[in-house]
Amino acid sequence: MEGSTNTGKSPPQDVSHYFSRTTNRRAPSRVKAFYKYFQIPGIQNLAGGMPFSSYFPFDTLEAGVALPNRFKPTPNDPVDPPNARAHKKGPEAAHLLVPHDSAEKDVLHKIDLSTALQYGTAQGYPSLYSFVRGFVQINMHPNIPYEGGAEVILTCGSTDGFSKILECFTNIWDEERDWIRDREGVLCEEFAYMNAIQTAAPRGLNVVTVKIDDEGMLAHGPGGLADVLDNWDVYRGKRPHIIYTVTMGQNPTSGLLSVKRRKEIYAICQKYDVLIAEDDPYWFLQFPSANELSLKARGHAVSENHPLEPYNYNTASGGKSSGYEFLDSLVPSYLSIDVDGRVIRMDTFSKCVAPGARLGWLTAQPKVVETIQRITETSTQQPSGFVQSVIAELLAGPSDTADDPGKGGSKDGSGWKVDGWVRWLEGLRGNYERRMQTMASALEEGRYLVRQSTNSEGFEEVSKTQIYDFNYPMAGMFLWLRCHFDTHPLYTEPHLVGAHNFTGPDLSRAFWLFQTKPKYRVLAAPGQMFAPSPAVSEESAWQYFRLCFAAVDEAIVKSSSENFVESARDFWKLDAKQVQELLDELAAPAPPSEAEAMAMSQAQYAINPTLC
């Protein structure tokens, strides 16, 4: 890019030494040399193999959609989510229309079915690609430190995105065929989103866990990133060259990684030439009120993130503003410090539009994005034009300079634009933040069990036992709750187990089942679901439960949190026979993985739709 050296930035580093064998065999695109023939005025194209677009059975695509201000942001009075159907014709709704044909000449603004439902480009439907690219470069990450900035490519959601990242950067390894020295590895948090791990594991990659604290991955200290890489044992394989990390509302721990920690981790990645695959579905779900609530209830904040005074993360570091107070207030991505171009970031519309959209995007240095585009051409090709055109019309809206019969997601028929999109994210954050507050407040009450007992001298004593603990979630959709099974009267160390007491893991399994009993009817996700390795599972995972405050009705968030408290109180009072009965009832060998939990929650609705 001419003149771009004037920015004083350096270009991103070449990361092609990490390209997989498959990636290296992908032929570079020779398209550009042929552009000129397609540009011949009036050329009759008999070369392409496309069906005729007037033969598509869809004349228009339409939708009843929310206005961006449907939900109230925080801080504000709590607002119940309006019933979507009741508001269909109400002030918070608009009617969106993707026409069959738009006369718009500029392909970056054209949204119609003739083009959206035809074969498309792997980077994404131009109008949507263009909107996302602008939002990413100007608003989300205004301060990417390498020359020219990052590029984007649309994905079929972040599971698809991560699968392509692994395809691009890792080689399949097999014990029978390969030397152990060639085994590649992926680093991840000690507790992790298991679907990502299950994408990596079949490739034969070492899945290497890094210790975490309440924020997320530890840079230094025992088990931290530096420790793992410094002391890498080559007899396990190659030193891992890529991190999979969820840094904002980490799944399952809800950790929110501070800028300071990001810098420490990034420096270690530079030292060992490690790539960072940042999966960030909950970026806009950061909850400053967690600090206030924690301070009020416990006298200390959750973390140094989100100081009580409004804070601008972009300008505080000397960078450009995003143009929006809300976005400036969010802890920024690893991209904001990515001088080398070693970050590949995954975003998704799953949490801010709908998971069923199967739509997201990757952001990385241009050469990486181009490589992912080659992979996309021979796999998914592009996200469905149905979702791409509808989201494009919702956000970018029809062109107002052309004969364009489209209607966007705003009241006046224009698109939401960036203003509306940011407002929508703020409102959504508000709704989820209030749910977080509801759950955390209900659970705050029940952390201690007050018990009367008789001491050795025959006196009645009142003791206060902590039965569980948690941090107020600073981001995401989950509350990560740690049970103090060692305070359970029947708890014992494994080597002391007898007929009338139990190990922590056994108590945990019994407690999980106990919660589902008619009096409580709560289904929690056991911590072991999120243990990437058997070691983590045995060592500590059994102490945890992940409680999601996002999926169910707000009223149920409260009642089910209260039921959980009740079940914990009651469980601590069970006798050995009752615990043993629960264990006997549990036929299943191990708690299911996250992917399976997801399948299960589907199985659930397949079996009983009213539960969904």
Added chain:
Amino acid sequence: MEGSTNTGKSPPQDVSHYFSRTTNRRAPSRVKAFYKYFQIPGIQNLAGGMPFSSYFPFDTLEAGVALPNRFKPTPNDPVDPPNARAHKKGPEAAHLLVPHDSAEKDVLHKIDLSTALQYGTAQGYPSLYSFVRGFVQINMHPNIPYEGGAEVILTCGSTDGFSKILECFTNIWDEERDWIRDREGVLCEEFAYMNAIQTAAPRGLNVVTVKIDDEGMLAHGPGGLADVLDNWDVYRGKRPHIIYTVTMGQNPTSGLLSVKRRKEIYAICQKYDVLIAEDDPYWFLQFPSANELSLKARGHAVSENHPLEPYNYNTASGGKSSGYEFLDSLVPSYLSIDVDGRVIRMDTFSKCVAPGARLGWLTAQPKVVETIQRITETSTQQPSGFVQSVIAELLAGPSDTADDPGKGGSKDGSGWKVDGWVRWLEGLRGNYERRMQTMASALEEGRYLVRQSTNSEGFEEVSKTQIYDFNYPMAGMFLWLRCHFDTHPLYTEPHLVGAHNFTGPDLSRAFWLFQTKPKYRVLAAPGQMFAPSPAVSEESAWQYFRLCFAAVDEAIVKSSSENFVESARDFWKLDAKQVQELLDELAAPAPPSEAEAMAMSQAQYAINPTLC
């Protein structure tokens, strides 16, 4: 399955010995053991990590859609495709609506945004999955010969489907790392759809071509399947264990493989334990009139397929009828003779709904489908709920037994059902068949060049030179045209090339460019685009052009076919200087691949939307 042995069929064979290393490392699903906990009445699910469905910004999804009878089937009077917009409110159109919530209890009939836009199951959105599965098992393939029949799983289109088949059944091979004896291979037609080949090639697979005739792959004879497998040279790698084949309207040759040939090829696959990946996007685009036209114009039919008398392929082989005359009249899939369960079939909505849908399905024995489901869970997860719900509503329609505010694609608000879907396919076949007739008739006229010349004795002579040839396409979207460059006055054998004559490949390149000149403005796809190997490219591919009659307006099909004829006539009259000028103009080193052609045709619309 109890009692299923009464069918007298054998179960499909185990094909897991071909599972890739990655496939073998995928953990089996442990979901079923946990179903019971999700079934607990009133359970409050805090385990799943899903967003709240009332927070999706979509209240309804709607569409103006065609009625199934929009187009007239063949045989019938030609009908111009109606302008889609003009007919939006006309009799051939209906208004489809996917509601936010349906009260339908049966998940196999429920279609609403609450479920479609939520995380879903990898096999597909239940109502759509259920429709497709029924259509596949009852109507498309009523006579699958193994016990229990085939299963289906939805894909993000057939490129995605084939990518998953390769992931399931092939191992990545690399010269640096692996023994040549471990190199796996995929068999394909001598001319092939290159996007599929480009999916296979980066995995390091041997791409092994099999000779074809007008029908498709040869079973016997030199270069045929038996020859290739019998004489496999182990120094090239393992004997290939999977065929990629397009058997109906083969891309690019338009071949339609007869049942007889299918049986011959299947027997060879049994002998060598070869899997068959059948890619069949043009299944419903079979053109019986090709035989009639060929008979009329040339005195012989194209092939033994589609005898002139109406023929029922299902009952003729002693099987069950599909229930539809149209479907019974179509040459059936390899699945109809798949006693072993070695066929994995790819279907797509790309050609019968729209390519941008990125929606299709795989059909295979249940164990293979289950394995593909595991792969899907860690990559695409599922096709977009936007397209799944709209297509579900179009075809399956709302439930009429429940409080379901949905509206399907029929006039009365019900779905098209199988009747409507088959009628739509018939109408679409009609439109494309008429285009085929238009193009073939225009080209028929110009096959011979009548030239006057002076013989050695000074007499004027009239000679009739064949400049090109083709078969009337029996299926698909293409006409595969072979130029007789050896009749060109400037043609010579490579070893005789001088200053005033040219080799066939050079004439071909010059001719391709010549067609794009202002007088003709035709863009054809050069045969070399479809050559899976350099050998095929050098040997014969340069003689061919693929002409697509599907993508452009019907009027243009005629005019551009005529322009092609005109350009051919004129090209045969060029002098050496003119041909040399064309060759000089061609800077590009080689014709682009099919994938690139697709990207190009996108580039084209990116540059000039009016051309699309």
